[in-house]
Amino acid sequence: MRKIDYAKVDWQDETLWLVRGKRDRLAKAIPEWEALRDAASRLKLYSNSHLPELLEQFEAKATAAGAVVHWAKDAREYREIIGGLLTGHGVKRFVKSKSMLSEECGLVPYLESLGIEAIETDLGERIIQLMGTSPSHIVLPAIHVKREEVGRLFEKEMGTEPGNADPTYLTHAARRNLREKFLTADAGMTGANFAVASTGEVVVCTNEGNADMGTSIPKLQIAAFGIDKIVPDRESLGVFTRLLARTATGQPVTTYTTMYSAPREGSEFHIVIVDNGRSRILADREHFRLLNCLRCGGCMNTCPVYRRIGGYAYSYFIPGPVGINLGVMADAKRYRDNLSACSLCASCSSLCPAKVDLADQIYKARQHTHASAKKALMSKGMGLVMARPWTLEAALCAGQAGMKALKACGVKWGKGRELPDIASRKSYKKLRDDK
Amino acid sequence: MTSKEQIFEALRAARPEIFEKPDLSALKRDSLRYEDPLAQFCEAVKGSGGKVRLLRAGEDVPSAARELFPDAEEITIVPGRFGVAENGCVYLPEPEGRPRVDYFISDVLVLVIPADAIVPNMHDAFDRLGETPTRYGIFISGPSKTADIEQALVYGAHGARSVGVLLVR
Ligand code: SF4
Numbered sequence: 001m002r003k004i005d006y007a008k009v010d011w012q013d014e015t016l017w018l019v020r021g022k023r024d025r026l027a028k029a030i031p032e033w034e035a036l037r038d039a040a041s042r043l044k045l046y047s048n049s050h051l052p053e054l055l056e057q058f059e060a061k062a063t064a065a066g067a068v069v070h071w072a073k074d075a076r077e078y079r080e081i082i083g084g085l086l087t088g089h090g091v092k093r094f095v096k097s098k099s100m101l102s103e104e105c106g107l108v109p110y111l112e113s114l115g116i117e118a119i120e121t122d123l124g125e126r127i128i129q130l131m132g133t134s135p136s137h138i139v140l141p142a143i144h145v146k147r148e149e150v151g152r153l154f155e156k157e158m159g160t161e162p163g164n165a166d167p168t169y170l171t172h173a174a175r176r177n178l179r180e181k182f183l184t185a186d187a188g189m190t191g192a193n194f195a196v197a198s199t200g201e202v203v204v205c206t207n208e209g210n211a212d213m214g215t216s217i218p219k220l221q222i223a224a225f226g227i228d229k230i231v232p233d234r235e236s237l238g239v240f241t242r243l244l245a246r247t248a249t250g251q252p253v254t255t256y257t258t259m260y261s262a263p264r265e266g267s268e269f270h271i272v273i274v275d276n277g278r279s280r281i282l283a284d285r286e287h288f289r290l291l292n293c294l295r296c297g298g299c300m301n302t303c304p305v306y307r308r309i310g311g312y313a314y315s316y317f318i319p320g321p322v323g324i325n326l327g328v329m330a331d332a333k334r335y336r337d338n339l340s341a342c343s344l345c346a347s348c349s350s351l352c353p354a355k356v357d358l359a360d361q362i363y364k365a366r367q368h369t370h371a372s373a374k375k376a377l378m379s380k381g382m383g384l385v386m387a388r389p390w391t392l393e394a395a396l397c398a399g400q401a402g403m404k405a406l407k408a409c410g411v412k413w414g415k416g417r418e419l420p421d422i423a424s425r426k427s428y429k430k431l432r433d434d435k
Numbered sequence: 436m437t438s439k440e441q442i443f444e445a446l447r448a449a450r451p452e453i454f455e456k457p458d459l460s461a462l463k464r465d466s467l468r469y470e471d472p473l474a475q476f477c478e479a480v481k482g483s484g485g486k487v488r489l490l491r492a493g494e495d496v497p498s499a500a501r502e503l504f505p506d507a508e509e510i511t512i513v514p515g516r517f518g519v520a521e522n523g524c525v526y527l528p529e530p531e532g533r534p535r536v537d538y539f540i541s542d543v544l545v546l547v548i549p550a551d552a553i554v555p556n557m558h559d560a561f562d563r564l565g566e567t568p569t570r571y572g573i574f575i576s577g578p579s580k581t582a583d584i585e586q587a588l589v590y591g592a593h594g595a596r597s598v599g600v601l602l603v604r
Contacts, residue, residue, distance in 0.1 A: 015586050035462050045454035051446050065568055071439035123592055124583035140583070147585045167587035175593060182593075199568040209539050209579035209594025216536035227442065233566055235459060238558035241574075242521075252479060252522035253557075253576050256594070262570035264535060275442045283449035 012144060013307040019140075020301045022250020023351075030242070039239045041355035044292035047197075047230050048282060054197040054230045055273065061200025065261040067269040072224075075105035078274050082107060082189070082222060083114050085270055089220050091116060091186040095178075097204070097211035098122040099191030100138055100295055101226055101274060103317055119181050121210035123174055130157050136311030138318055139248050139297030144310050178210070188214030192225035193294070194240060195273075198233035201261040202271065205244060205254040212256055216264070223260065224272035227279070228291040240294065243353035248296040281329050286364050290329065292354035293322055299348035299358055305341050314338050321348035321358040328365045336369045463558045472520040472553045473602070479523030480600050483577025484590055487523075487600040489550060496601060500545040503599040511541035511595075517552035518600065519560050524574040525600060526560065538573065544595040546575065550602035 027033045047054055059069045072078040078101070086094055094116050102108065108129075111118040120129040124141040128134060130153055135141030142150075151165035158177045160170065182188075190211045194203040202223040204211050215221045231237065245251045263269035281290050300306045300320035311319035316327030316335045324342060327335030339362060346359035436444070469475040480487040486503050490496065500510050513533075515525040525546045530537060538544065554560050564572070579594030590596055 019586070030467055032462060032466055035465075039457055039459055039462050042454065042457035046456045049451040049453045052443050055443075061568055065570065071437070071442060073438045073441050073445075077438055121593070122583070123581045127583065140586070142583055143586070145584075147587075150584050167584040168589045170584055171581055171589040171592060175591060178593065198566045201568065207579070208581045208592035210592065212539045212573075213536070213593050216534065216539060227446075232456065234561040234564055235558075235566070238463070238556075238561040239459065241557045249582070252482070253519075253524055253574070255483070255576055255578070255580055257524070257574040259569070259572045261568055262529075264571075273442075275445065279442065279445035279449050282446065282451050288451060 008144070008146070009308055009310075011146075012310055015143070016301045016307045019250055020298075020351075023247050023298065023301070026246040026250055026252060030246075036239055036243055037353055037355055040243055040294075040353055041292060043231060043236045043239060044228075044354050045289075047232055048228060048288070048291045050232075051227055051230060051282070054232060055227060057197040058195055058200055058230060059273075061198070062202075062261065062271055063200070065200050066263050067200070067261065067271050070270060070272045072272055072274045072276070074276050075274075078105045078224065078272060078276065079107055079110040081272050082224065083110060083116075085220065085222060086111065086116055086187055087114060089187065089268075091220065093117045093119070093181065093185045094187045094189065095119050095121050095181055095185040095210075095214040095218070096189040097191070097206060097214055098125050098141070099189070099224065100318065101191055101224055101276075102189075103135065105274070105276065119178070119185070121178055121182070121214055122206075122208060123171060123210075126174060126178065127153065134317065136319065137297060137300055138295055138320075138323075139300075144312065179213075182213045182217055185214065185218045187220035187222065188216075188218045189222040189224065190215060192223055192229050193244065194231045194237060195225055195229045195271075196232075196234060196237065196259075197230055199259075199261060201259045203237065204258045204260070205241070205256070206258075207249075207251075207255045209256060212258055215258075215260065219267040221260070221263065221267060221269045222272065223269070224274060226274050226276070228293070244294055244296055247298040247351070247353045277330060284329065287325060287329050287361055289356050290322070290325055290361070292356050293352075294354050295322075296353055298351050298353065299356075302347045302351045303342075304345060304347070305343060309341065314341060321362065322356065325356075325358060325361045325365065328361075328369075332365075332369060336365075339366050339369065459558075463562075466556055466558055467521060468555045469520050472555055473550060475520040476518045476523060476553045479520065480518075480577065481523075483523045484580060485523065485577040485598040485600060487602070489602045490604065492604075496545075496547055496603075499601050500599060503545065503601075504543050504597055507543040507597070509541060510543045510545055511537055512545045512547060513537065515546045515548040515600075517554055517560070517563065518548050518602075519555075519557060519574070520553050521556040522576055523600075524557075524560070524576045526564070527573050527575060528569065529571040535571065538575065539579075539594040541595060542591075543597045543599070544575075544578075545599045545601060547601045547603060550604050 127142040136144045147165040154160040193205045306320040324338040348358040578598045581592035
């Protein structure tokens, strides 16, 4: 058995809580914050229930601007379209920015099997790639890695000074190392935060400038995203860009918000639009709001379970509240174990910028998997509670009172929770019905 | 059937509950405004790690840029269209007569916008752009940054290490 590194657990918990705190300060400075969340949720519900029209509109506008649009119904088609584009253009070196879709579809290992050098250029993703592991958070992929580990890694990979673990020094070493890769890459790829139907443009929000470097130098640019990235128009971007970075990292906006539509002079721009199970989510009456998700990572930062157990404790590649639900939709049997990594505190639901009903979905999914999951997941007492929702309500009430007491005594786990304050006024059921 | 047809068939077969498009006019009308948008914009640029100042009467752009960054080996100066008070963003269109990479590759980038071209927030910014397609456009707020190593903020990840904004009357 591996030993738990409690110092690291505490560090991660406190660091993510700081990010959450920054988000709170920025959100409170905007009087219309709740109206923004409401608008984002309704814009997404509109887009996702009008996907055929909006996707057609997007394709027509993007094509008119000079982009080439491809459609992939699943992960295999996504990999093959991108692999085909790269081999067809004789690409040897390929730079990409962070994209959860590429993780979902296993892009990098596939390209490597074709003999293409595929380089992650986001600093966190690059650290993870060089370590040979996978991201533990969707926005802060290397949040579980300590500076000394990065120092040792870069010493080996980039020849940095032995023992130097200064983040500024290491970041600038990676800048020099990757600059050379940008200048010599044959193709660059991004995901998308938004795809705008009214204009046919792909919007990418980043801080480092790696996506912008990677799309500004090579002759071939690819943007690949899921059908749920469609938004109706630029007017709606006003809502989303005000919410995204504030919730994700506690910044008023990302450093770069780039809107791509026409290819650069003398180069090609290819767009790959992917389903890979999203239409199935749309058909699911209990989970369709998952398609609202902006992939901001906010629900991870606020989750009292995620903050302490970290991303690797979950079996699905997206962790935290949203990953628990996405995993259930991807393969309920395989990923149902993640349902236990939730206290039903609903802090995620009350923070989510697009109002995904994360805790309700987890609660309902637990009911469905109850029979088969009972043995694997729950102690006898918990099983009884789960079998009778009214008991759960009662247990939660008692639990919240308990949390409050713990909080009052200064017990740490209670400190980071949003629910107890709310619970003093509303029961969980009331909270749920009010949503 | 093509993949596109298969996706569209699956989307139709999903028969989602239909939601109407929300009207954003009330939200936009009541959104955050500032008594002094220019002062708020300058605060926000500084908050994003950038430098900012008004051009003095009779002063030219290159010497003002030099004064902002006296130690820079090379400064790239590009015109922007407008600024956003709430977050310090400057909007830049497809660059004319130079490649897009100029926005990112130089160590020091100076953005020049008219001092009266400050909109309060991102709703106003996108209203200003309208729904007419453009080839390319970008909002930049401050220098390139990362916190991927232990959440320690570092400027100069891959793009410009320093960004300045000059406001022209
Ligand atoms: S579910 Fe909501 S909070 Fe979680 S990543 Fe998606 S948008 Fe962010």
